[in-house]
Amino acid sequence: MEPEDVEPGDAVHPGHPVTVNRYRKIARINHWITATCLILLAISGLALFHPSLFFMTGLFGGGQNTRAIHPWIGVVLFFSFAGLFFQFWRANMPTRTDAVWLSRAGDLLAGHEERMPEVGKYNAGQKFIFWSMTVLILALIASGLLIWDQYFTYLTTIPQNRVLVLIHSLAAVVIICVWIIHVYAAFWVRGTLRAMVQGSVTGGWAWRHHRRWLRELVTGHKVSP
Amino acid sequence: MDPIHTAQTNPPVQSVPPQFSEKDLIRRSASSVPAPARQLEEVAKLIDVSKCIGCKACQSACIEWNDTHPAIETNVGSYVNPHDLTPDMFTLMRFTEWDNPQTGNLEWLIRKDGCMHCADPGCLKACPAPGAIVQYSNGIVDFVHENCIGCGYCIKGCPFNIPRISRVDHTAYKCTLCSDRVAVGQGPACAKACPTHAISFGTKDDMNKLADSRITDLKSRGYDKAGLYDPPGVGGTHVMYVLHHADQPEIYSNLPKDPKISPVVKAWKGIAKYVGFAAIGIAAAAGLLHSSLVGANRVTREDEENAERLVRDKT
Numbered sequence: 001m002e003p004e005d006v007e008p009g010d011a012v013h014p015g016h017p018v019t020v021n022r023y024r025k026i027a028r029i030n031h032w033i034t035a036t037c038l039i040l041l042a043i044s045g046l047a048l049f050h051p052s053l054f055f056m057t058g059l060f061g062g063g064q065n066t067r068a069i070h071p072w073i074g075v076v077l078f079f080s081f082a083g084l085f086f087q088f089w090r091a092n093m094p095t096r097t098d099a100v101w102l103s104r105a106g107d108l109l110a111g112h113e114e115r116m117p118e119v120g121k122y123n124a125g126q127k128f129i130f131w132s133m134t135v136l137i138l139a140l141i142a143s144g145l146l147i148w149d150q151y152f153t154y155l156t157t158i159p160q161n162r163v164l165v166l167i168h169s170l171a172a173v174v175i176i177c178v179w180i181i182h183v184y185a186a187f188w189v190r191g192t193l194r195a196m197v198q199g200s201v202t203g204g205w206a207w208r209h210h211r212r213w214l215r216e217l218v219t220g221h222k223v224s225p
Numbered sequence: 226m227d228p229i230h231t232a233q234t235n236p237p238v239q240s241v242p243p244q245f246s247e248k249d250l251i252r253r254s255a256s257s258v259p260a261p262a263r264q265l266e267e268v269a270k271l272i273d274v275s276k277c278i279g280c281k282a283c284q285s286a287c288i289e290w291n292d293t294h295p296a297i298e299t300n301v302g303s304y305v306n307p308h309d310l311t312p313d314m315f316t317l318m319r320f321t322e323w324d325n326p327q328t329g330n331l332e333w334l335i336r337k338d339g340c341m342h343c344a345d346p347g348c349l350k351a352c353p354a355p356g357a358i359v360q361y362s363n364g365i366v367d368f369v370h371e372n373c374i375g376c377g378y379c380i381k382g383c384p385f386n387i388p389r390i391s392r393v394d395h396t397a398y399k400c401t402l403c404s405d406r407v408a409v410g411q412g413p414a415c416a417k418a419c420p421t422h423a424i425s426f427g428t429k430d431d432m433n434k435l436a437d438s439r440i441t442d443l444k445s446r447g448y449d450k451a452g453l454y455d456p457p458g459v460g461g462t463h464v465m466y467v468l469h470h471a472d473q474p475e476i477y478s479n480l481p482k483d484p485k486i487s488p489v490v491k492a493w494k495g496i497a498k499y500v501g502f503a504a505i506g507i508a509a510a511a512g513l514l515h516s517s518l519v520g521a522n523r524v525t526r527e528d529e530e531n532a533e534r535l536v537r538d539k540t
Contacts, residue, residue: 014536017529048353048376050498051255063354063374064395111519149377149390162381162489169493173501177508184512189522203532204524214532218539 005091005120005213012217018203020214022121022195030083031196037077038179044070045172071148078141085134091121092131097212098124118211129182136175143168243408245361252360254352265363269429270402270413272337273439273467274477275448276423279304279318279335286418287316290403312391315339315400316415319478336466336477337415337424340387340400342366344460347486348399350494351382357397364429364463365404370396382494384459384484402463432465439467458485 009024023031044066047056057066100117101124107115108125116123122130143164146156153161186192191205206214249265250258288295293313298306304320316339323332346366349358357372358379368379368388375395379388388397403413411417412426425435436453443451452471455461466480474480 012536014533016533018532018536048374049501051353051355054255054353054355057374063372067374067376068395109515109519111522113522147377149375149380150395153377153380158381158383158386159487159489162487162493165378165381166489166493166497169497169501173497173504176505180505180508180512184515188512188516191524202524202529203536204526204529207532207535208524208528214535218536 005122006216006220007087007091007121010121010213010217012203012214013200018206019200020203020206020217021200022206023199025199027084027087028196028199030080030087034077034080034084037073037080038175040073041070041077042172042176042179044073045169046176049169049172068150071144071150074141074144078137081133081137088122088130092127094124094127095120098127101125113208118215119209119213120216121210121213123210125185129178129185132178133175133182136171136178139171140168140175143171237410241409244410245363245408247359249361249363250359251362252346252349253356254349254354254358256355261362263362265361267362267364267429268402268407268427268463269364269432270342270416270464271425271427271432271436271467272464273423273425273436274334274336275439275443275451275467275469276421277318277335277337278421278423279320279333280420281306281318282418282420283316283337283415283424284314284318286414287400288314290406290414291315291401310338310387310389310399312389312393312398315398321476321478323476334477336480338387338478340366340402340464341385341459341484342400342402342463343384344462345486347382347384347459347490348379348388348397349382350486351378351490353378361404363407365402365407366463367401367404368397368399370394373397382486382490384481384486400464429463436465436467443467443469454480456481456484458483 007027009021009027011021013019013021043056044060046053047060047066048054048070054063057063060066060069097117097119101119104116105125107113145152147153147161147164147168156164186196189209191201192209195201203214206217245265249261249263251261252258287293293315295307295311295313298308300306301308305317307314307317310317316337319336319338321334321336323334324330325332342364343366344364346358346360349360349366352358353376354372354374357369357374358366359369360366373396375390375397377388377390377397379397380386380390388399390397403411403415406413407426413424416424416426425432427435433453433455440451440453448469450472451467451469454466454468454471454474466474466477468474468477468480470476474482
């Protein structure tokens with residue numbers, strides 16, 4: 001029993017089907033602000049990363065505006081993600097089950113979820129996304145601030161800046177890949193998206209994918225009539 | 226030796242149409258250019274530090290021609306003024322007091338700093354904005370301000386620490402080698418103003434010949450390490466120095482001994498792009514492949530019934 005798996009607002013509503021509250025409104029708003037920032041950052045960053053994508057600066061009103069706005073979106077993303085971090089970190093701490101889950105990840109991908117161990121609010125894959133995002137966003141904000149020519153480049157030498165800009169671009173590539181996995185998983189596992197849109201999932205979804213979380217909610221009397 | 230055409234020669238007085246244009250570009254940042262139909266004669270500025278008296282006429286001429294207005298600064302005990310290159314100061318006399326360990330003499334080394342107009346320009350390689358940095362077949366590397374986005378990547382690319390970003394219009398500035406003057410047959414303003422002919426301008430061939438004669442002269446007067454600074458690591462430059470201590474360029478206010486585009490910049494602008502696109506492409510392709518092979522992971526009716534039973538039993 002790992003009660004830290006249960007996050008504020010999680011609750012079961014009996015019915016036909018059962019519905020389970022998974023994300024509060026504040027978490028959902030927080031998530032979609034972060035998501036919007038990340039997408040805008042990816043578009044504006046890629047536009048400056050490769051000449052073939054420079055045309056995308058048009059979406060931001062030209063190269064000068066893209067250069068000016070990209071770091072500010074990054075600042076918003078940082079604080080927005082910090083909001084998600086403090087809401088989700090406890091339930092994303094690694095557990096023994098994660099090792100078992102990871103060792104059987106191939107079965108999950110092959111379509112045999114019944115072979116997976118019962119997991120709490122987040123499985124090891126979701127925890128991987130959470131911690132990858134955390135580490136990469138920290139790397140991106142730190143390197144990004146130091147190469148922010150308008151305000152902070154004076155803090156570092158030119159050779160340091162070269163390394164920082166390389167780190168920034170590589171971290172950005174990795175976070176885009178992590179983002180692709182995150183988005184794909186949310187669509188592949190049907191019924192997931194509504195957790196972040198309406199805030200709830202069906203009892204069957206919770207039973208199938210996060211059974212221990214569902215059990216904890218039920219036995220912990222987080223069942224509202 | 227044949228007389229050498231330099232900036233000190235009087236330029237043509239009649240109106241001259243521009244002698245080179247966009248058709249003569251051999252490189253254009255973040256884009257490509259068609260091979261030019263003709264090859265212009267390469268030009269070069271030769272700065273003979275042994276003749277420089279540090280009068281800063283070149284700085285004044287540069288300010289005047291480019292109509293810049295460098296801020297008045299404070300004297301901190303050095304003749305270097307302003308204290309560094311700025312978006313309004315494209316060339317700068319850097320003064321060094323050097324204790325020559327061989328002779329015991331104190332030597333006053335004066336180097337006119339500014340863009341070297343590299344044959345392999347690091348600024349242009351790093352620039353993400355199409356057409357913001359261009360290179361003509363005569364060797365001039367120029368910034369095109371209407372295309373510049375002010376990101377500062379040119380600063381990271383440059384091996385000589387030359388470009389500066391203006392806080393006013395957020396674009397990068399540096400010496401243009403007076404491309405506007407050169408286009409109509411005139412020499413750069415600094416060369417025109419130099420009272421000791423320490424700055425010469427002409428074809429790169431002529432400047433090499435002039436440098437040879439100067440180096441011979443310096444060697445005959447005891448500077449046996451005198452030589453030309455035309456660093457091969459950046460493909461040679463179109464601003465060259467005659468140095469009386471060419472074996473140690475770093476004593477001239479840290480003139481790099483073997484400048485080249487940083488390997489970090491090359492990785493960032495080379496392999497990182499391909500690896501990055503490949504990684505993103507593979508991630509997306511893996512998703513598509515997986516969804517077509519395995520199909521969606523759907524909640525079954527049984528799952529719903531199990532959940533309902535669990536809730537019913539526990540409450």
